[in-house]
Amino acid sequence: MTFQPPVRDYQFLLRDLLQLERYANLPAFADASLDTVDQILEEAGKFTGEVLAPLNGVGDKQGCVWSPDFTVKTPDGFKSAYAQLVEAGWPALGADPNYGGQGLPHVVNLAFSEMSSAANMAFSMYPGLTHGAYSAIHVGGTPEQKDLYLPKLASGEWAGTMNLTEPHCGTDLGLLRTKAVPQADGTYKISGQKIWISGGEQDLTDNIVHLVLARIEGAPAGVRGISLFIVPKYIPDADGKPGQRNSVKCLGLEEKMGIHGNATCVISHEESTGWLIGEENRGLPIMFVMMNEARIGVGMQGIAQAEAAYQAAAEFAKDRLQGRSLTGPKNPDGPADPIIVHPDVRRMLMDSRAIIEGGRAFLFWTALHGDLSHASPDEAVQQKGRDYMALLTPVLKGFLTDRGFKVCSDAMQVHGGSGFTEHFPVSQYLRDVRIALIYEGTNGVQxxxxxxxxxxxxxxxxxxxxxxxxxxxxxxxxxxxxxxxxxxxxxxxxxxxxxxxxxxxxxxxxxxxxxxxxxxxxxxxxxxxxxxxxxxxxxxxxxxxxxxxxxxxxxxxxxxxxxxxxxxxxxxxxxxxxxxxxxxxxxxxxxxxxx
Structure with a gap:
């Protein structure tokens, strides 16, 4: 079966639950009429269902390939699909119109993000992390940095990454050793090694903008001495086009349990040229803009993979004949009944659907509060939006990925032995979603x-x-x-x-x-x-x-x-x-x- 984006459910949430038209008088919602949103959802459903979903298995089986010249080839079809993504303007959906974005509320963009992730989680991580880099520069960058990088990141023409983790430290960023040495021209030389960098190298975009945490020489120990830097793969020339190659290298790819279509890289900075974002030793607050956005995105990934796995399980349960109903045959002309007649199979499917639909609503409801924290003229509404985003982000990330993994596991159980083979898609959903419980801060940390x-x-x-x-x-x-x-x-x-x-x-x-x-x-x-x-x-x-x-x-x-x-x-x-x-x-x- 092919993944079918749940467009009807998104329409219900935006139209009937959140009543998006109530906010039509706010400038940020002015272009989000229900008719416009319906068109976006329908087109997004077609793109993700027809272009991205067929590549999900391809990416899983092929994976990414690293070459000794430090380049990475993404799976067959990814480059063409990415070009279509950019040409159609999907990355710019929720970006600032001042930098080429379409300026739609994040809650609308979230629907596209979920469809994209459910159709092809590994692929969707490339534009997903790019938007995180865009957000960090949007919040902390200088006007010149914004003018140079944001239009390219908003459109998806250039990609973005976050370089946090080092071989000896993950969650405890205070231990990081990557150093930054100030230069006479105002740049910094960045040296150190970063690991587990999603999209750290790829063949989809002309440039990659790495956001790198490093410690300036003489900075205080621990997290109080961490700064954030823009380190592009190619240093933009005077016209803002990719120029000289920076000394950023992908030393290899991780062999992973899932998300094979996403390049998870070891990145070496060998006196790379970087530009400070924000103030010295104040990098973490800006990086947390990116991380908090990513954490909500990871919660969404839990629901997205659960949706895809549930669809596969429900389809299988209606087709697979095994045993007879406890109340008498429901398929008397066949050798057995479809397994969807059995209460325990129904239990797994109903558990799954109740978590998916409730979790999706929780994500959208919270995202709307996030939109209102910026868009509302009422300070009390803004404050409530900020409070809810801060309070609920760890809940959305931790709870929805824990339960999303269980949905994927139950979907495999519905498939029985068939689910444990690679002939059916459900094993990939289970493998792919497992990382969501770990990255962007483990669920225990959340x-x-x-x-x-x-x-x-x-x-x-x-x-x-x-x-x-x-x-x-x-x-x-x-x-x-x-x-x-x-x-x-x-x-x-x-x-x-x-x-x-x-x-x-x-x-x-x-x-x-x-x-x-x-x-x-x-x-x-x-x-x-x-x-x-x-x-x-x-x-x-x-x-x-x-x-x-x-x-x-x-x-x-x-x-x-x-x-x-x-x-x-x-x-x-x-x-x-x-x-x-x-x-x-x-x-x-x-x-x-x-x-």
Missing amino acids: ALDLVGRKLAADGGRAVMSFFAELDAFIAENEDDAALKPFVAGLAKAKGELQEATMWLMQNGLANPENAGAASTDYMHLFGLTGLAYMWTLMAKAANGKIAAGDADPFYANKLTVGRYYIERILPETASHLAKLKAGSELMMALPAEAF
Whole structure:
């Protein structure tokens, strides 16, 4: 089967759930009329389904090829597909019009990003990371740097990367050794080795703009002494075109479990010429602009791969004949019934769909708040948007990739032994999605960030705002009979999340290991509660359409899946609360040598 982008679901989210037309009076939303958005979604569905999806298996089987001249060849078809991507203007969808972008809200761009990632995760990482580099320069670059690099990055004509990790340090960036030596002309000579650089070398673009973390000679130790530099593969000439080759080399490619179509490079900087972005020793705040955007993108990858795997599993379950229904034959003229008649197969498919559709709504809802943090004229709305983006980014990254991996695993289980072979696509989805739990900060690090930093930020303002929003919604809708099961489930989950938050405040400060031991369960409890809110909002929107006489079965199906989430998945919150409150004592009791 071929991946089918879920365009109808995006339309429901943007039109019925988020009601995008409410913001038509804001300049940032002026070009995002529903008719325009529908056209974008339809065309994006065609491009990703017809151009990118057929190359997914090709990229997996061929991989990228490194040559001793330090070049990298991407899989067959990738270069042509990338040229089509740029020609159609897809990378510029959400970029600043001042630099050649189309200026559409990020929430619209997110739909294209998910389709692209579901169709071909390895391919979509090339433009995805480029947009991250664009965002960092947009925030921290000088006017001259912006004028030089942003139009090329926004269009996708040039690619971008982030050079963070070194062989001896990953998450702990304070240990990095790459050095920067200032030169008389205002540039810096960058020397050091970076690893796991996605898209660090490729044959898709005329130039690659590396954003490199390095330490200027004499800088303070640790993270306080890290600066950020633009290090292009080719130094732009006076006309802004690729000129002299910089001394940046790809020394080789990693042999990986998945995402074979993306070049994961070892990059050597041998006195490369670089330009400082922002102030000396203040590189991390700018890089975190790129990393936070990437983390939401990784959460999206979890949902995207889950969607593709679910589609494959549902198709297989309708075709595969095995056994008979427990209530009598459903395919009496055939030798057996399709396995979709079996409750346990239905369990896996319904679990998957409930997580995918709820998780997608959570991503889009958060992305809209991110848009409003920039676009709204109301300072309170801007503040809420910034708070929610900070608070929910680790939840979206950690929870959605954990659950996305489970969906891909369940999809393999639906396929049975066939799924463990390479004759079916589901094994690739499982292998590809596994990295999403690791890169851009492992999910354990996301959970620690949530518990250790985001909850306490600004006196807990963000989480208290989130609780207040849920309380107001519950109070406003508790008498709605059609919504009662949803509101009751949401209220229970919110109460458990609030109890967990109070427990952390009381027990985490006294013993930080309690916070560390509780962090992953707290992140999952938060994610489950967030999805409960999304399902309740979607149920309200679907009920409204049905009450208005819309007979589209889409809405009735949405309500069924939502009820399934509330009754069969949401009860997991109680388990996470119980584990969280057990504390760290037994977790830390064994001496290290006992492991």
